[in-house]
Amino acid sequence: MSYFTPPGGLPGQSELLTDRAIVTEAYTVIPKGVLRDIVTSNLPGFTRTRSWILARPIAGFATTFAQLIVEIAPGGGAERPEREPGVEGVVFVTAGALTLRLDGERHVIEAGGYAYLAAGTEWAIANDGDALASFHWIRKVYEPLDDVAPPRSFVTSDAEVEPRAMPDTGGAWATTRFVDPDDLAHDMHVNIVTFQPGGVIPFAETHVMEHGLYVLEGKGVYRLNGDWVEVEAGDFMWLRAFCPQACYAGGPGPFRYLLYKDVNRQVRLTDPSGGPAGGRRW
Template structure:
């Protein structure tokens, strides 16, 4: 595949001469956090991390995300964490967009460059550091793992987007494709974090309305997204949260591909008690 492009925020502040206009939207069905609001003063510092800041895009709060948390994490050179995950029952996906990362899992070091992807199961012993000379920025998705009797929990793995062929959606002639890092039929996994790609003119031609909750971080390009009853323009660097059953569709007008990192919860019975 061609060398992929991934947008990461740079922080900073707008000049005092800018007008107070942007595209941020918060509703009961969806939220849009545009890249223009990802500034220095809205970052968080995490205990146990050095030379690191994070933009928290989603966390479980009433009226927002219920199944997951998602961050953009920026690590300066020589920064990182030896114990990044504070909760033993939480699994993670790390996807690197800029810079370099050394990810160590159970004593084995993996060197990640842009496009690098890692699944880290609940209870995994892992650490992360930036060995490069520029900031490393990655998306970090965290979810409580739902154990099931008779099904072994997944093992950790590290791969790259560049090594996985996208799977075209049926009857789309490749205009809509998904890069799947996990087999959809593998019931050990209770979440998928994939990359969805639309070529210019590609569409979701119906209003998807389903139980899965979504976090979408736009890696490249622009499009108009149908969220509940609204058409919303989005571009690289924007984040969208979609509540379960929020109707959704998409039109990618170009001029280049429109691509996003997609979280969804999958493969588990609905808990009623």
């Protein structure tokens, strides 16, 4: 498997600044050329680490999640990465190898490695190797249900989970699902979607789920709201609820992306104090 990882650096002074970055009321596209040294952030509690923050809750846009690309140099890491109570997460490694300590167990996760980190889980992450390591970190406030036990943490990988072909597509469109979509304990899914060259989403999906889509491999043309946008490995698409979306996969190889969506919760119309909740999903 191949997973694009931003190299950082800065463009030369002779390069044109024209790029494909765009922010609209319905979607945002952050192309790979934007992920440069000058837009990185340090993270509290981490050493020898930098990050590109791709998404965070914004009023009037997408509000359910944050997504970061985190790069850890040899010898770096964090003993307590998640410092916010009630927040769950997913880690997906795109380059190098990381040591994950999770509920007292040690896991070495390489490119393609996937970890679901339940809210309240004690975990730590470190780069014990001699090369840079990079991962996506998707974070969301967990929304519990009174009659359903919360999910438990687990570690797996892209290679260990068989993609499921979408019905009537002949395998041109498949999804690697890391959790059972019918398991109500999970209130978010982070999957990998794969299209073979020429594969399509043949209708404009328009739904309540918010999305973060990071292109891991290949290229395609995405229909976002009323626009056709070309995307390639390393680009990030950020979609608010009800943004119409469809795509055609280019070639010559597969078009794959890491996909976040919020799922399995009713729309809450009041907050705990009895006032309006602004349509937040619970």
